[in-house]
Amino acid sequence: xxxxxxxxxxxxxxxxxxxxxxxxxxxxxxxxxxxxxxxxxxxxxxxxxxxxxxxxxxxxxxxxxxxxxxxxxxxxxxxxxxxxxxxxxxxxxxxxxxxxxxxxxxxxxxxxxxxxxxxxxxxxxxxxxxxxxxxxxxxxxxxxxxxxxxxxxxxxxxxxxxxxxxxxxxxxxxxxxxxxxxxxxxxxxxxxxxxxxxxxxxxxxxxxxxxxxxxxxxxxxxxxxxxxxxxxxxxxxxxxxxxxxxxxxxxxxxxxxxxxxxxxxxxxxxxxxxxxxxxxxxxxxxxxxxxxxxxxxxxxxxxxxxxxxxxxxxxxxxxxxxxxxxxxxxxxxxxxxxxxxxxxxxxxxxxxxxxxxxxxxxxxxxxxxxxxxxxxxxxxxxxxxxxxxxxxxxxxxxxxxxxxxxxxxxxxxxxxxxxxxxxxxxxxxxxxxxxxxxxxxxxxxxxxxxxxxxxxxxxxxxxxxxxxxxxxxxxxxxxxxxxxxxxxxxxxxxxxxxxxxxxxxxxxxxxxxxxxxxxxxxxxxxxxxxxxxxxxxxxxxxxxxxxxxxxxxxxxxxxxxxxxxxxxxxxxxxxxxxxxxxxxxxxxxxxxxxxxxxxxxxxxxxxxx
Amino acid sequence: xxxxxxxxxxxxxxxxxxxxxxxxxxxxxxxxxxxxxxxxxxxxxxxxxxxxxxxxxxxxxxxxxxxxxxxxxxxxxxxxxxxxxxxxxxxxxxxxxxxxxxxxxxxxxxxxxxxxxxxxxxxxxxxxxxxxxxxxxxxxxxxxxxxxxxxxxxxxxxxxxxxxxxxxxxxxxxxxxxxx
Numbered sequence: 001x002x003x004x005x006x007x008x009x010x011x012x013x014x015x016x017x018x019x020x021x022x023x024x025x026x027x028x029x030x031x032x033x034x035x036x037x038x039x040x041x042x043x044x045x046x047x048x049x050x051x052x053x054x055x056x057x058x059x060x061x062x063x064x065x066x067x068x069x070x071x072x073x074x075x076x077x078x079x080x081x082x083x084x085x086x087x088x089x090x091x092x093x094x095x096x097x098x099x100x101x102x103x104x105x106x107x108x109x110x111x112x113x114x115x116x117x118x119x120x121x122x123x124x125x126x127x128x129x130x131x132x133x134x135x136x137x138x139x140x141x142x143x144x145x146x147x148x149x150x151x152x153x154x155x156x157x158x159x160x161x162x163x164x165x166x167x168x169x170x171x172x173x174x175x176x177x178x179x180x181x182x183x184x185x186x187x188x189x190x191x192x193x194x195x196x197x198x199x200x201x202x203x204x205x206x207x208x209x210x211x212x213x214x215x216x217x218x219x220x221x222x223x224x225x226x227x228x229x230x231x232x233x234x235x236x237x238x239x240x241x242x243x244x245x246x247x248x249x250x251x252x253x254x255x256x257x258x259x260x261x262x263x264x265x266x267x268x269x270x271x272x273x274x275x276x277x278x279x280x281x282x283x284x285x286x287x288x289x290x291x292x293x294x295x296x297x298x299x300x301x302x303x304x305x306x307x308x309x310x311x312x313x314x315x316x317x318x319x320x321x322x323x324x325x326x327x328x329x330x331x332x333x334x335x336x337x338x339x340x341x342x343x344x345x346x347x348x349x350x351x352x353x354x355x356x357x358x359x360x361x362x363x364x365x366x367x368x369x370x371x372x373x374x375x376x377x378x379x380x381x382x383x384x385x386x387x388x389x390x391x392x393x394x395x396x397x398x399x400x401x402x403x404x405x406x407x408x409x410x411x412x413x414x415x416x417x418x419x420x421x422x423x424x425x426x427x428x429x430x431x432x433x434x435x436x437x438x439x440x441x442x443x444x445x446x447x448x449x450x451x452x453x454x455x456x457x458x459x460x461x462x463x464x465x466x467x468x469x470x471x472x473x474x475x476x477x478x479x480x481x482x483x484x485x486x487x488x489x490x491x492x493x494x495x496x497x498x499x500x501x502x503x504x505x506x507x508x509x510x511x512x513x514x515x516x517x518x519x520x521x522x523x524x525x526x527x528x529x530x531x532x533x534x535x536x537x538x539x540x541x542x543x544x545x546x547x548x549x550x551x552x553x554x555x556x557x558x559x560x561x562x563x564x565x566x567x568x569x570x571x572x573x574x575x576x577x578x579x580x581x582x583x584x585x586x587x588x589x590x591x592x593x594x595x596x597x598x599x600x601x602x603x604x605x606x607x608x609x
Numbered sequence: 610x611x612x613x614x615x616x617x618x619x620x621x622x623x624x625x626x627x628x629x630x631x632x633x634x635x636x637x638x639x640x641x642x643x644x645x646x647x648x649x650x651x652x653x654x655x656x657x658x659x660x661x662x663x664x665x666x667x668x669x670x671x672x673x674x675x676x677x678x679x680x681x682x683x684x685x686x687x688x689x690x691x692x693x694x695x696x697x698x699x700x701x702x703x704x705x706x707x708x709x710x711x712x713x714x715x716x717x718x719x720x721x722x723x724x725x726x727x728x729x730x731x732x733x734x735x736x737x738x739x740x741x742x743x744x745x746x747x748x749x750x751x752x753x754x755x756x757x758x759x760x761x762x763x764x765x766x767x768x769x770x771x772x773x774x775x776x777x778x779x780x781x782x783x784x785x786x787x788x789x
Binding site for chain 1 (some may be wrong): 706707745747
């Protein structure tokens with residue numbers, strides 16, 4: 001039976017029209033009391049000024065919340081395009097710009113060009129353009145389009161990853177390359193697409209390639225020199241995984257010697273995946289970096305009986321040493337390609353009447369997890385999209401109660417598994433507002449059939465062994481932008497979309513939440529009610545993440561990439577013959593008519609009042 | 610050097626099973642010899658600008674300048690049994706997980722739309738598999754037997770050939786099988 005969980009919103013929204021316009025009253029209740037009380041961002045204010053954006057999710061908590069409040073739910077209807085910029089690249093533009101020192105920094109998909117735009121000058125001229133050496137071979141080695149999820153800034157340096165497995169640091173003022181270090185091995189199918197974070201003087205990066213039989217890792221580099229300080233693998237011996245005396249997982253199933261080997265058959269852990277291609281968070285008080293790990297390889301589960309640790313897991317590591325402090329395997333022995341790499345949002349809030357240092361994670365598997373970020377204990381886990389592969393999460397064990405009729409098996413065609421392998425949510429990051437206490441989550445409503453088969457490992461080729469055609473989920477929508485109460489595990493409101501919502505979210509102190517759609521709408525909604533306040537049709541579908549900043553003129557701006565691609569847009573953005581009616585390819589039955597609404601692109605759009 | 614040796618081995622294999630193919634030297638495209646001659650001429654004229662040379666071939670796309678692959682013909686051309694064996698190899702060597710079910714495109718480009726980035730003749734497809742291509746196509750030459758490469762060529766050419774459908778429609782029916 002499909003668990004359909006259409007929560008009826010019965011909250012009073014009577015106060016929603018009341019808005020403030022004073023930028024200084026950033027935490028004042030724009031529109032009244034929070035919907036979830038006493039929830040706040042779990043880390044201190046980010047480095048940089050209020051109007052800057054120096055790291056991928058704006059803060060270490062990954063909140064994507066800005067205190068800027070000139071643009072409000074009252075005046076958002078007056079938004080208009082202020083200026084635009086073409087990146088010169090036509091592939092999936094995931095990630096987000098940064099704004100530091102009156103300069104905007106962009107990183108494109110492969111070939112991973114970086115631009116520095118002078119915000120103080122009329123016409124927004126470039127300060128510099130940096131085009132790195134970047135092996136062309138990477139294009140065909142990346143599983144899911146040639147995306148890049150952005151840069152991080154610290155101490156005058158812009159740091160980001162190249163698809164071919166290098167990490168580079170560029171002087172933010174001059175664009176001069178400071179260092180370039182090879183971190184991933186392209187010959188073994190490793191690429192890098194994730195956005196680093198910079199913690200103290202350490203750049204934290206991780207690998208992609210879960211579909212290529214890689215052995216996933218996360219590493220820290222010295223910000224000044226690029227020297228590798230530590231590297232931890234997510235499969236293999238305790239020494240390699242950096243499991244030692246400090247490792248205290250909450251659940252007994254996560255305890256035992258060398259589980260990164262013994263939960264696999266033979267040497268399968270060496271090519272078992274567990275990549276770190278998603279977002280990173282950091283709690284400075286606990287000095288812990290939080291990251292997820294990808295699916296195990298291959299998808300054909302018969303070739304890897306066991307829990308397959310530490311794939312599809314959330315891991316907490318000491319930022320200085322990489323030591324594992326706790327681990328929680330979200331989907332043990334994954335049967336559906338449910339990577340656990342989605343962002344971990346660090347929020348302090350009451351759960352079941354008790355104030356907790358929480359970590360909120362919207363997993364590919366369709367459950368929204370509220371964890372204790374000190375211990376890895378699951379406090380709550382509720383479905384946030386239509387799903388049917390599991391009946392519930394057992395809070396005693398943290399493990400899902402799997403519906404065995406949805407368990408995949410070699411040679412067997414298992415039909416109608418929800419969510420699909422794209423997940424109830426993929427990499428598109430959610431946002432959290434301390435004003436409302438709500439999480440704003442871009443979601444997919446897709447299902448799949450799954451048939452796996454034996455597959456050989458051939459270095460540098462895909463290691464998958466399954467076909468999994470996707471279709472739309474129940475209902476006449478394939479995506480929904482929702483507001484989520486993580487204290488109680490319930491949806492508060494939702495905006496249904498005809499296509500999966502593959503852009504990230506931004507929420508501001510002006511009670512406005514922003515997101516984009518695959519068919520190219522950029523939307524502003526009331527953060528309390530979900531009422532769409534304004535929308536603008538951009539040139540190409542949006543898979544990037546909106547951000548906001550204060551310009552040198554004192555005005556608040558909203559910026560977002562337009563440029564369809566990424567895993568959901570990969571085939572759409574592939575090339576087509578010139579005599580076809582549209583210039584994008586349709587992705588089979590999954591998104592049969594998307595090509596009518598969008599085409600290739602690579603643009604930055606900036607909006608203001 | 611190893612590549613050269615394996616290429617020679619390849620030539621021997623091909624010559625033994627393909628009919629009517631002459632020597633490797635004769636197969637070398639004319640443009641290669643002319644380019645070499647031009648190189649000599651430039652050297653001997655002491656760095657002066659060379660005179661106008663009529664080489665219409667220079668602006669033709671898709672001509673392989675080395676290896677003579679373009680001159681090769683598939684010994685299995687039109688052999689339905691070999692096409693089926695190629696389809697099986699296409700799965701075994703993980704080609705499918707890059708190029709999609711039925712070659713309809715995924716990580717790698719579609720092979721089913723009759724539009725080949727590096728040319729769709731027997732020799733050009735063979736070369737793409739044998740030598741690999743810069744955007745990530747692995748080089749299979751020397752790793753798998755040449756006669757298997759020819760089976761793959763036969764299969765790949767069968768995907769787009771004779772199908773009077775646009776990429777879009779073709780994709781619509783088949784890419785769903787891949788799902789990634």
